[in-house]
Amino acid sequence: MPGQHTLDETESQVATRLAGMNLDFEAMAVTANLFRAANAARNHMERTVLAKSNLTWTAFVVLWVAWIWETAETREIASEAGVSKATLSGVLTTLEGRGFVERKRGQKDGRLVTVELTASGKRLMKKLFPEFNKAERHVVRDLTSTEQLVAADTLRRITQAAN
Amino acid sequence: MPGQHTLDETESQVATRLAGMNLDFEAMAVTANLFRAANAARNHMERTVLAKSNLTWTAFVVLWVAWIWETAETREIASEAGVSKATLSGVLTTLEGRGFVERKRGQKDGRLVTVELTASGKRLMKKLFPEFNKAERHVVRDLTSTEQLVAADTLRRITQAAN
């Protein structure tokens, strides 16, 4: 598209512009492309799958985590969704308002809140997730099966190193 | 940490929970780990490098794009930073308020706005970017040089497929 730089142009400009500095260009390429790929994939999912249900990315992830574990505590959901407890509070308020989840105070430990999907929420995930998975397949369609396994493993190790 | 599931536990639960559905688990593993890795890496950078300059992730990326190209139009910056023009407007307002960038209306085309770093902004990037790059090295420290090259290439192809 006119006015925009291709990925190659950008990486070329970076190499030229920062040549004098003592930098690790390989590390830079990995992380820059990690964020680009995550961003592009997320935008694709939001555009093709989530928009029609008026779900944000994080709202979907939170629903997914609660769906996967059937009953989950908010501190667990926040951790697995990769958001703070403050953020999760707000997202759950939105999802609860739309009737997709229910929050319950723990009986044994009054500090804890557990979250369950409502019947409406379960129907939504059962319908939405196969479409989401189709979009996931779309973004990895240029990779062979072996490349996908290698990529998943490499990404796990990046996550571990960053935590 | 107590109460939190490990990555292995989560992936195991996913396999168990969704076994009956006709899903592509390899694609799922790639995208799930893509978002986890990006999120973990971003949190690491924000904690270790950006927090002390009171910069958000996106504010830093916007500064970086404008720094790399020396003079850039807002539509280009938005595209390369992966945010909408609406979002960029707000981020630039913040950065301009802090004295890091300057906006200028195009003389030839009154629709366009170009962005340049101020002297203060340039000093900040010159100081900050080597630290940022060190954090980048940290998150890929468990990968060999070859693995980094392969990873960067795989991620580029995911970005292309998603766009």
Place this chain on the structure above:
DNA sequence: CGTAGATAGTTCGGACCCGAACGATCTCAA
């Protein structure tokens, strides 16, 4: 038994995120 310290979730303020709508500007065809 009482209190200090820790943990959990919520609220607040400020920053980001985006689609839609708007005003301003540009281009091109009639």
Place this chain on the structure above:
DNA sequence: TTGAGATCGTTCGGGTCCGAACTATCTACG
């Protein structure tokens, strides 16, 4: 020359994002 259509950036409303502060609850030690 004019007007329709396109493009650009900003504003708005609603949602997200998080650290800090707060309230509530739990645990362990003296």
